[in-house]
Amino acid sequence: MTVSPITIEPMHSMYNQQIGQLLVHGFRGKFQTLTRLNDGDLALFFEKLFDHVPSDPASQRMVALQEGEVIGTISIKWKTESTSMPTFPAWKNFHRFGKWNLLKMFIGLSFLDHKPEAGECYITDVVVHPDHQGKGIGNLLLQWAQNFAQTQPSLDKLSLYVAGKNPRAEQLYQRLSFHTQLRESSFLSHILFKEKKWSYMVKRLK
Numbered sequence: 001m002t003v004s005p006i007t008i009e010p011m012h013s014m015y016n017q018q019i020g021q022l023l024v025h026g027f028r029g030k031f032q033t034l035t036r037l038n039d040g041d042l043a044l045f046f047e048k049l050f051d052h053v054p055s056d057p058a059s060q061r062m063v064a065l066q067e068g069e070v071i072g073t074i075s076i077k078w079k080t081e082s083t084s085m086p087t088f089p090a091w092k093n094f095h096r097f098g099k100w101n102l103l104k105m106f107i108g109l110s111f112l113d114h115k116p117e118a119g120e121c122y123i124t125d126v127v128v129h130p131d132h133q134g135k136g137i138g139n140l141l142l143q144w145a146q147n148f149a150q151t152q153p154s155l156d157k158l159s160l161y162v163a164g165k166n167p168r169a170e171q172l173y174q175r176l177s178f179h180t181q182l183r184e185s186s187f188l189s190h191i192l193f194k195e196k197k198w199s200y201m202v203k204r205l206k
Contacts, residue, residue, distance in 0.1 A: 018070035020047035026127035074141040121149040164197025
């Protein structure tokens with residue numbers, strides 16, 4: 001049996017719907033706790049976010065593709081000298097979710113938004129479809145992030161946050177030479193996501 005190759009490619013708008021659905025697999029627990037949006041509405045919210053909010057120029061999202069299907073994704077960002085004002089999407093594109101749910105979603109996204117320091121390549125998210133987990137796709141995506149950071153003279157480390165309720169993920173990153181630099185406890189995070197404890201992990205590249 002021949003296994004179709006997996007390619008890592010930059011995000012394209014044609015993948016917005018699939019990535020929206022993929023992010024539900026990775027983050028439904030957090031955002032459904034916050035809003036009680038069902039899987040379909042939550043996926044549509046992420047899709048519309050990609051459709052209507054310009055991406056930060058100091059960021060990059062990649063997708064893992066197999067036979068045209070998005071089976072994984074990773075997003076990174078880094079610090080630049082230039083600053084830009086945040087862009088807020090038009091209400092007409094999101095009204096179906098309701099003002100209260102929309103407000104809570106943006107509060108949640110803002111809370112999870114980490115501001116990288118100089119030299120830091122921050123992994124915003126990495127998600128592999130449940131049907132394709134355990135096949136090394138996450139490692140491929142993380143290797144892409146490392147290769148990217150190593151080609152940038154201004155970047156010298158990878159970083160990410162892991163929820164305290166996910167010790168298996170922390171152990172996985174430790175096997176990939178990430179080290180837990182800081183353990184944080186946030187009452188606000190507990191209120192928003194029922195996730196009080198977080199580990200900030202770093203991998204030095206130089």
